[in-house]
Amino acid sequence: MDPMFSPPLHVQRHQFVIDFVKRNKPQKVVDLGCSECSLLKKLKFHREIELLVGVDINGAQLKRKMHGLAPISTYYLQPTYDQLRIELYQGSVTQKDVRLRGFDLVTSIELIEHLTLADVDRFSEVVFGYMTPVAVIVSTPNSEFNPLFPGLSGFRHSDHKFEWTRAEFKSWALKVCLEYGYEVEFTGVGQAPPGQQERVGFCSQIGVFHRLGGRDVYNMLLGDDAEDVFSYTLLYSINYPSLRDNNILRRVLVSEVLYWAEKLKKRWIEAGELQTGERDDTYTPCQTEGRGEECLRASERCMEMEEKQTAACGAEMENPVEQCGRGVSEDKEREDEKLFWTNVQGQQESCKLHRYVSVPLAVLWSRCPKICALSGNLSNLRHFLMEAPEVKLSQDGWAVLVQDHDLEEEDHNYLEDSGYAEASQCSHSAEQEEAWGTNV
Structure with missing residues (x-):
């Protein structure tokens, strides 16, 4: 049947839900009769959703398809502040479960026609009377459209218990609104051929229900004394990585700090070499250990230059991991050089502590x-x-100490050139011979 439509009819039904989500931005969404989870796989990319739930009576099918809902590697490499939790339950839509109460949106796409009429009444009570969502989208086949399918006799699927006309669907929907306090608008997807739309309507008819009183009434209903029933079996649950998780936030932040500290260290050392004409390893250490305030004052000029950028950074950084590239303009880097390498007589603000270069946190932050x-x-x-073991801080905790591997390499070369390394090896060999002789 789908080849009559472009895009296919099931794609149009899913797109209808997606468009609704884009407009209304629900945070908690449940798809009843989620089957192969195809709609859930599309909705998981809409990060305004914080809780996405699927329910189906066929647990074996859910287990086969649930792994397609797992986060892809990009979510771990570039986490955002968005939160998303996905849950899959095995259960019947005619049974109550307290975990599905109070959602913003419930979808039932081509589901009710698989129920007996008695079960449809129970479905209405569970969804509209017990779950009390803010909005419900129900789609079901329109039997008036069936004569347009060549060779079709009976229902569109062997498992369908009924297929309603537009009048029958409207009658059921208005009864639900009257009993449970909703209003409904009727639409659909799957246009009829030109000139026949008015006569037969849409191929799939859709009712969009909104709770009267909106969230106010909905929140009040959640405070009633409804029994806590757990009828469904949880088959799958996963939390997507989010910067609201302190462990993930710390990992991303530490990675960024280490990157920039290393970059600034190299830049400042190169600037010092260019100014002196040669590497000078006799710089006196800056006395920042235990004197964090001096380190902060040393970076005040840098922070003043960045005042406008810093004040606006929070508003501009909706997705800091994606939007902030690892690049600073050459002009800004040259400004850093001027600030932190003032002359060749050891008066620089960037401090070399033994074999470490000290990078003030205020500089990194700005x-x-x-x-x-x-x-x-x-x-x-x-x-x-302070809680990240991979970062070495100064004693006062206001600067990152970055190891200067070039100095270590020069020290090693100096030892070799001085012959100390050979003497050490000879001494070690002599000790080994003496020990061997004793043992013999």
Whole structure:
């Protein structure tokens, strides 16, 4: 039957739901009779949804299809502040379950025609009377359209218990509205051929129900004394990675801090080499250990230059992981060089502590909008990094210490050139011979 329609009829039904979600932005959505989870797989990309639930009586089919709802690797590599939890339940839509109460949207796409008329009444009571969602979308075949299908006799599917005319569907829908306090609008998908739309209507007729009084009445109904019934079996549950999870937020923030600290270290050292003409390893360490306030004052000029950017970073960074690229303009990097390498006599603000370069947190926070957006303020940034073992902080906790591997390599080369390494090896060999002789 679908080849008559472009796009196919099932795609049009799903697109109708997706368009509704885009307009109304429901946070909690349940698809009754989710079957192969094809609608859920499309809805999971609409991140305004925080809880997405599927229910079907065929548990074996759910188990075969549920893994297609798992997060793809991109969600772990670039998590956002959006939250999404997906749950799949095995159960009948004629049974109550307290976990499905109070949703923003319930969808029932081509489901009720598979129920007996007695079960349709129970379905109405469960969905509209017990679950009390803000909105319900119900689609079902329109039997008046059936004569347009060549060779079709009887119902469109062997499992259908009935197929309603437009008048029959309207009668049921208005009865539901009267009993449970909803209003309904009628529409559909699957246009009839030109000149026949008025006579036969849509191929799939759709009723969109809205609770009278909206969320106010809906919240009041949730406070009643309805019994807590657990009729469904939970088969699948997964939380998508989100920056609202402190563990994930810390991982992303630490990764960004380590990247920028290393980049700034290299830039400042290169700038120092260019100004002196050679690498000078006699810089006196800046006394920032235990003096975080001085480190902050040293970066005030940098922060003033970034005041406008910093003030607006939170509003601009809806998705900081995606929007903040790992690149700072050359002009800004040159400004850093001027700020942190003032002369060749050891007066630079960027501090070399033994074999570490000290990068103040205030500089990191002001230089990268991503770090600014993720941490919110300097105190939060410091708090997150103090709990991250992979980050080495100064004793006062207001600077990141980045190891200078070039210095270590030069020290190693110096030892080799001085002959100390050979002497050490000879001494070690002599000790081994003496020990061997003793043992013999």
